[in-house]
Amino acid sequence: MQKVSCNVEALHEMADTLWYVRLKPEQAVDFHPGQYLLVVMADDDKRPFSIANMPQENGEIELHIGASPDNTYAMQVLKRMQEQGRIEVQLPAGKAYLRESRHPVILMAGGTGFAYTRSILQRMLADGLHKPVFIYWGVRHQEHLYAHEELVAWAAEHKELTYVPVVQNGGEQWRGRSGLVHEAIMEDFPSLTGYDIYVAGRFEMAGVAREAFKEKGVDAGRLFGDAYEFI
Structure with missing residues (x-):
């Protein structure tokens, strides 16, 4: 290095x-x-x-x-x-960097793990999106969605991009998805076969997501996250 x-x-x-x-x-x-x-x-x-x-x-x-x-x-x-x-x-x-692939992509971030997914998403947007990309960002409280407006703007500009914020402890003012971010993905995708999935956040979250995604048929070779080097 x-x-x-x-x-x-x-x-x-x-x-x-x-x-x-x-x-x-x-x-x-x-x-x-x-x-x-x-x-x-x-x-x-x-x-x-x-x-x-x-x-x-x-x-x-x-x-x-x-x-x-x-x-x-x-x-x-x-x-x-x-x-x-x-x-x-x-x-x-880190070995969980963006790979060249024709597969649709799911980016899953917990908290400031969003930084990891933002770097990847920036690169894909700069290269031009030619496949579906889904970014799921989970936080504990709504105010922690510090880049919410940026993501909303990117999704409005690129029809291939879907942005799903998930707030664990959403108050009365929150009208979006609530709960845990990996559970939102599980609800939205009948199968994860054929997807590239990039994960960043607490090790506990990454570990739970990996086990859950196995139930949806994720290809272990297409599941990327630095946490998986340690857990």
Whole structure:
């Protein structure tokens, strides 16, 4: 992997406990959509975060970081970025990147796992959609759908793209799908045979989804997620 120092070009809160970061590497970097980087806090402390954009000509890298005062793992990273204005990273990491395929695609994200699916979706949109693509984004609360308007606009522009937000704890104001995101997919697809499925989120969610999708005939070789390297 390549090690590179990055200037912190932007850092702000998108929603409660959710942060947007834009980094400018000091040298050219290369990665596949769907890969992640490691923030180097120390030689023996490297912390993974999904890259939220496809490779850019200007080399900039976007991150979406979930962090709260009780989440020191992420808050320490944000604090260093704020105080120093720069950070060292290693990349690319991860094997669950976008594959070339004629299969229709399902992107499933939980929380800030959306960053992973956004990178993949950006690449597919830039190349032109020639097959059905479904993006399911599950969050606990409606306000955590921080890129909702962006996805609505993309779906309106591309007839091949379907966007389904799923809110676990939807209040009275929420009129969309409720519950768990993988269950929404199970309800909508009689069979998952012949689909490429990309999954990002908590390991527990990824594990439950994998077992559930087996019941729908998913091809294990077409189910991608960095979590599956560990569980």
